[in-house]
Amino acid sequence: MNHPVMSDPVMNNQMRGIPSPGTPAIGQPLTTNEQACHELSIRVRDLDLWYGTTQALKGLNIDLFQNNITALIGPSGCGKSTFLRCLNRMNDLIPSVSLSGLVEMDGRDVNSSKMDEIALRRRVGMVFQKPNPFPKSIYENIAYAPRMHDLVSRKPDQDELVERALRDAGLWEEVKDKLQAPGTSLSGGQQQRLCIARAIAVQPDVILMDEPTSALDPISTATIEDLMDRLKEKFTIITVTHNMQQAARVADYTAFFHLGEIIEYNDTRVMFSTPANKKTEDYISGRYG
Numbered sequence: 001m002n003h004p005v006m007s008d009p010v011m012n013n014q015m016r017g018i019p020s021p022g023t024p025a026i027g028q029p030l031t032t033n034e035q036a037c038h039e040l041s042i043r044v045r046d047l048d049l050w051y052g053t054t055q056a057l058k059g060l061n062i063d064l065f066q067n068n069i070t071a072l073i074g075p076s077g078c079g080k081s082t083f084l085r086c087l088n089r090m091n092d093l094i095p096s097v098s099l100s101g102l103v104e105m106d107g108r109d110v111n112s113s114k115m116d117e118i119a120l121r122r123r124v125g126m127v128f129q130k131p132n133p134f135p136k137s138i139y140e141n142i143a144y145a146p147r148m149h150d151l152v153s154r155k156p157d158q159d160e161l162v163e164r165a166l167r168d169a170g171l172w173e174e175v176k177d178k179l180q181a182p183g184t185s186l187s188g189g190q191q192q193r194l195c196i197a198r199a200i201a202v203q204p205d206v207i208l209m210d211e212p213t214s215a216l217d218p219i220s221t222a223t224i225e226d227l228m229d230r231l232k233e234k235f236t237i238i239t240v241t242h243n244m245q246q247a248a249r250v251a252d253y254t255a256f257f258h259l260g261e262i263i264e265y266n267d268t269r270v271m272f273s274t275p276a277n278k279k280t281e282d283y284i285s286g287r288y289g
């Protein structure tokens with residue numbers, strides 16, 4: 001069951017090309033502005049996860065940085081979605097799951113019994129592959145969760161929050177005259193932006209995206225990619241994608257998963273131009289997966 005991990009995970013990471021916080025990721029000195037963008041958000045150490053007796057994640061060590069987009073890539077079944085769900089404890093909902101190791105957000109162990117799961121999921125929002133608006137109005141899709149979390153109560157505050165979230169998600173101009181229409185009446189791309197607006201309305205720190213554009217046409221995909229690029233100014237984004245061009249376009253960092261392990265993690269430009277591992281090279285060049 002045990003996966004061998006080196007005694008010093010950071011050293012282990014460096015050997016795999018995994019950048020450490022505050023250190024230049026690609027062998028070039030970072031500017032002051034770049035360093036400001038490389039604050040640690042999530043720290044994962046020696047993470048193992050099992051579904052029953054089947055191990056799905058093996059000795060994962062990774063640092064995820066604030067206000068960056070990190071793409072998780074790798075062949076089907078390699079553990080990307082499982083890993084994503086470790087970051088907001090969505091795996092708790094699956095009875096067969098057991099795990100060991102550390103997932104730390106802003107220095108706090110997310111699996112600690114002291115961690116309030118509801119509060120954690122407010123701080124770590126999630127957007128799924130298939131847009132899944134609530135069967136409610138566009139307005140209520142946004143306002144519902146902030147009300148539940150007591151972030152707003154007065155109607156004018158709700159109105160302001162709804163407008164801000166829809167503006168941030170690039171949807172306001174398209175829906176401002178029909179806020180009471182059902183969320184499900186929007187196009188697929190608009191529904192996905194509504195789901196993003198819903199996620200950001202509770203002011204999370206991190207947004208997890210599980211193949212957010214795989215159900216969308218190329219124009220809606222480009223709109224979401226542009227949106228991700230703007231959203232990273234406010235949020236840390238971790239996204240799963242099977243689309244190598246998308247990872248290359250949007251992600252600051254990319255982690256390549258294979259059979260439950262992180263094989264390589266690096267600055268996206270470096271990984272796509274000079275992958276350190278043959279498996280990474282084969283995968284990103286489309287030779288398998």
Ligand SMILES: Nc1ncnc2c1ncn2[C@@H]1O[C@H](COP(=O)(O)OP(=O)(O)OP(=O)(O)O)[C@@H](O)[C@H]1O
Nearest residue numbers: 051056074075076077078079080081082083094096
């Ligand atoms: N609820 C579950 N119960 C049992 N095994 C599961 C469950 N969910 C995932 N697995 C298994 O865990 C492994 C990792 O699955 P996961 O969905 O995380 O991979 P993935 O890389 O996201 O795949 P894909 O790219 O196809 O979405 C696979 O072998 C999968 O069959």
